[in-house]
Amino acid sequence: MSERKFRYVGTRPIRHDGVDKVTGRALYGADFSLPGMLHGAVLRSPHAHARIVSIDTRRAEEMEGVEAVLTGADLPELDARSMPGTDGRISVRDLGHNCIARDRVLYHGHAVAAVAATRLEIAREALGRIDVVYERLEPVLSLERALEPDAPVLHEHLPGRARGLQDAPGNVAGRVAFKQGDLEQGFAEAEVVLEREFSTEMVHQGYIEPHACVARVGEDGQVVLWLTTQGPFIARTYCANVLGIEPGRIKVIPSEIGGGFGGKTTVYQEPLAIELARRAGRPVKMVMSREEVFRATGPTSGTRIQVKLGARRDGRLVAASSRMYYEAGAYPGSPAGPGALAALGSYRIPNFQVEAFDVVLNKPKVNAYRAPGAPMSTFATESLMDDLARELELDPIELRLKNASREGDRAPYGPTYGPIGLVDALEAVRAHPHYRAPLEHGSPDEPLRRGRGVAAGFWFNAGMQSSADVSLHADGSAVVSTGNPDIGGSRASLALMVAEELGIPVERVRPTVSDTDSVGYTDGTGGSRVTFATGLAAIRAAQDVIGQLRERAARIWGVEPDAVGWEEGSAVPLDGAKADCEPLPIAELARQMAATGGPVVGRASLSAPAAGPSFTAHLCDLEVDCDTGRSRVVRYTAVQDAGRAVHPAYVEGQIQGGAAQGIGWALNEEYVYDPSGEMANPGFLDYRMPVASDLPMIDAVIVEVPNPTHPYGVRGVGETPIVVPLAAVANAMRDATGVRFDSLPLSPPRVLEGLERSAGEGV
């Protein structure tokens, strides 16, 4: 594999969607309209926790222009079974009840009713005429409260409650635990033991495009849904289950997508739009406001994580334990599992025990956010590793290299690692000019201080199911068609791989995203899986095209297909073919398609093999003003193993974007709740994502340790970059101030408070 010489893979062509995106032609979720279309709006709960006593929609229905009104009672009652066509972790009832409440509202913003009207203003006005009587209940707003024995219990029956949880507090929805070796013995062998508790707050993916869809239902019951989504097939499955119809009756047409980061992998208003359209007999469009996106879609969990590390004086880790609590929001399903599995995966630790809990409370149900669960647990373990390096007076990279997992090691989560790039990434950071650049810490008498932090980590990456078609045109160009909306440049990477196989320039391959009726089943754009798994399908589909073209050449030459080979975009005669056969380029074979057997379409559908994990190490310089608490990242370097960078510029783009999101998470972003359970900052003014002036240039460095489960060595790259910035930034803050901050975000008030507390303690 490593000897293969690539012609197109590894180059940096301009994305196929570039012109449409710089000219405003690209069509996003809110850009579709249909004749006779109605506009939908959703009435949302003003309480974080309440029983719905009654809903009276009559005054809304009487309004001129209102064509349909819907409440939870109008949708089928759902049982708690897991959803057919999914991996079994998602309950249809939870999903449906999250789309629209039945007898109880479980968070501020929970949908209660929906209206479709001829104009949006009418729909909004009608919401005000729906009379809901609530009986308010105590909201559960923190993990601490959720775990108390007398806390209100959100769900009487939690189907996900695993064995061994019968005695756990009632809001614990699930538990993940794994261990190895003898923990007690391990800590007894340790010469240094450090222990600390960390916390992070709920944060949002922050995609700039709000959720939007248009639904149309024909008289025959066939549904068409135009939708901005990471998973057209997921949306089809979820809507069908919530509405009690067959998935095959729904066709999802994905629009261009304005960011997702995991947040567009489920459904919220989509089943309501379909049901409103069915009732009204007209298409219905629904577009969320930014406030609705914050209040009523899925952010990721706030967490409380206790970590304990034991090491020998030479730096070798001998024992580790961790106990983690992840907020699930209103329904079970936090990323506690992957968070727990990611916590210790970077290091060889002979004795460990990790236990993670999924806890429900009265906040929006969380959804995936880039490497779900891993940034928080990695923040905890990598902060403590930083403390350990200080305690042992070891260079932080040296400490990590002493313990780094390598090929052949058994991962704490089970499998044995193949080739992995952690050592390569750490070595690359150590060799980078940034690591050797002198850092002016600043005088203790001056308010401005600087510090440097390092952190390492990884993400598992997913494989899952993918399909791809490659159609050859008579002009010798090709189309590669898949079911994955392009959120990070996957059209370009798929086209590059097809170009590589066919041997034609990448400009001659047009990538397209198909609807759910036009391509085989494909899991969503998530898990950093598209360039890996759908790429594998695209490569096989292109190879299928080549197989067919060799047969066409054989026919033209009057030889057996076995006597035809394929080199650099041409059919070539092999031994046994007639001597006078000149190579037939793909353009010539394409021109003769009609006469030699008709259209040539290559297909592949597959369940991808296990994806190779992608490891990373980040280096952060931070400046903090100790008078104001305000801090700024002034230099940032991120090294990551991409396996094989199919489009290096887009790998760098993923690294830069993920690092920026992680820096925002570390420094400023958080859901702030008032005591009643209403989110106090549901807008971009107060939910403070990084703006251009908050960030430095981000030096993205790619290392390539080919992944043996992909023919080119590709690893997923999209999620890993967000795993380590939380710790890299916090470690830089520790270096700058001498204070270990164990709670994120490191917003100015928290930094001031921490500095004052440590000064008071005489640290």
Added chain:
Amino acid sequence: MARMSLNVNGRDVSADVPDATLLVELLREHLDLRGVHVGCDTSQCGACSVLVDGRSVKSCTMFAGEADGSSVTTIEGLADGAELHPMQQAFRECHALQCGFCTPGMVLSAIDLLERQPDPGESEIREWLEGNLCRCTGYHNIVEAVKSCAAAQRS
């Protein structure tokens, strides 16, 4: 209702719209200019930025009536036929976009910057673009694109 006349992307347009109509609604819903994106409806994200008489404005913070008599340029009006505006070209070539949702506002805001300051430094570019949020790129390639366009326009 208010009757207004303005020039949009080089064409004279007249429209009758309710007084409370925002400029973004006029452009998107009445004139079908769907490249004007709405990301927040509270004037933070900048995806709806357009040029009004050459100056970048968040079209969700301006009533349509305030643009009466003005000349408005949206992302659709930048290219000259098949020839992209140099800023569009720079964004495309520098890979200064991923999902592309913030791109129209980013491009128009950056054009206004170069009108005022043909040779901005990195910090000037970053401070100018504070009103335009991007969640995909970390702004790295956007800054590169603006620098590259500025250099090309000066030479």
